[in-house]
Every structure is written in structure tokens, then in C-alpha cells.
Amino acid sequence: MPHCRPNQDGDIIREFLQVLKAWAGGAGAWRLRYSITDDSAAEQRGVRDAFQGLKEGATEVSHFLCRNHSEESLKRNLKGPQCKQAFQYLYSALYYRHTSMGCEQSIEAAMRAAPEHKKKYIKTEWWIIRNLWAYYARQHSCLLLQCMTTNVVESWHHSIKTHAEGKAQMTQFVTGSWY
Known part of the structure; x- marks a missing residue:
């Protein structure tokens, strides 16, 4: 993947999430209610821009930090x-x-x-x-009290990046051969 300037990272994350949302059936089908990110401003902006909640006729997304x-x-x-x-x-x-x-x-x-x-x-x-x-x-939701970190996702991502077969699988997504 080409190197991206820091101010573009939020745009890239937003675009990825919008593609994922469309793949899942659009804003009406994917009813994201909560988002947990690390302390990255780009991730926070990407989620905020991709899931505009009531502005796009969907549920308001509550954002939390890991x-x-x-x-x-x-x-x-x-x-x-x-x-x-x-x-x-x-x-x-x-x-x-x-x-x-x-x-x-x-x-x-x-x-x-x-x-x-x-x-x-x-x-x-x-x-x-x-x-x-x-x-x-997070007190209002049993789910949020159970899911407070992004560790599971990061652990999965780390295992993909560090194993040879995971790297081979990731390459197909970067080259666009997965669709």
C-alpha cells in the first residue's frame, strides 16, 4: 500500500467503512450502534464521517475509546x-x-x-x-461493559501480519484480486 499522508488517513478509513457498509446492504441494513477505536484521531474521524447517524437516516453511532x-x-x-x-x-x-x-x-x-x-x-x-x-x-449497556478494548481485533490483525499465509491473504486485498 502506498504511504499516505496523516491528514488523509481519516478519509481512507471513511472510504473503507463506506465500502464495507455498502457491501453489508447499505446504511439501513448495517445498524452500527457502537464503535470502539484506539486513540487515533484518524480512526475517530473515519468512523464519524462514515456513520453520520441521523443525518443519513440511520441510528446514531456512539463512539468510545479503547x-x-x-x-x-x-x-x-x-x-x-x-x-x-x-x-x-x-x-x-x-x-x-x-x-x-x-x-x-x-x-x-x-x-x-x-x-x-x-x-x-x-x-x-x-x-x-x-x-x-x-x-x-458504558454503564447503560451490558455489551459495552464486556467489550471495552480493541485488543481482540488487534490480536487478529497482528497474527495475520506476522504469519506467512496471512501476509499472502492480505496481498490479495491490496492488489484487488478478492472481488
Whole structure:
């Protein structure tokens, strides 16, 4: 596959999802209700653009972020002893807070505990999008409480990429010989 510029990745993901949606019978046939992606802005935009919900006469799609990817992002951005307490508050919101109010209290506590240079990060990357990653946002659905990560898909994708027969199968999709 040719190298794509980062700002085009969301367009490529959208196009792929639109083809997949058409293959499954169109917007009316594929009633996607939930989407879980990692913390990739391109993936989030691709899903948002491909499944416009009520605009295209379909069900509104609720988008969530993978809990494991969110935790990895936390670990990367709030590492070190000066961020330990802020990390613990956000970790609690990610994994244990069952209500919106409890989650907000944990995030506010994280902002108070964080070093000054991390407060803006917490506000823009955690507070504003809390409904995408926080545990409380999934409480209404037993399915969402069971499926919180993209690990199964990523594991399958990894096995295809690392085994010779998987690479051969993937080649047919890249060359277009599958249809």
C-alpha cells in the first residue's frame, strides 16, 4: 500500500467503512450502534464521517475509546513521581467510576494534583472527551461493559501480519484480486 499522508488517513478509513457498509446492504441494513477505536484521531474521524447517524437516516453511532489505549496514553503522558497522584485519579475514572459525577470528581482531583504543565493536557485530553473513555459512559449497556478494548481485533490483525499465509491473504486485498 502506498504511504499516505496523516491528514488523509481519516478519509481512507471513511472510504473503507463506506465500502464495507455498502457491501453489508447499505446504511439501513448495517445498524452500527457502537464503535470502539484506539486513540487515533484518524480512526475517530473515519468512523464519524462514515456513520453520520441521523443525518443519513440511520441510528446514531456512539463512539468510545479503547480502555487499554486510554491507559497507555495515561502512562505515557503522566509518568514520573510528580504525576503519580494525578495518574491515580484518572485511572480511577477510567476503570472504576460508575457515574458521571464521580468521574468528574476524579478528573478535577487529577487536575488539582497535577503539575502545572500537565493541567492543560488533562483538561483537553481527558475532561472534554470523558464520555468517550470513562467507565460511567458504558454503564447503560451490558455489551459495552464486556467489550471495552480493541485488543481482540488487534490480536487478529497482528497474527495475520506476522504469519506467512496471512501476509499472502492480505496481498490479495491490496492488489484487488478478492472481488
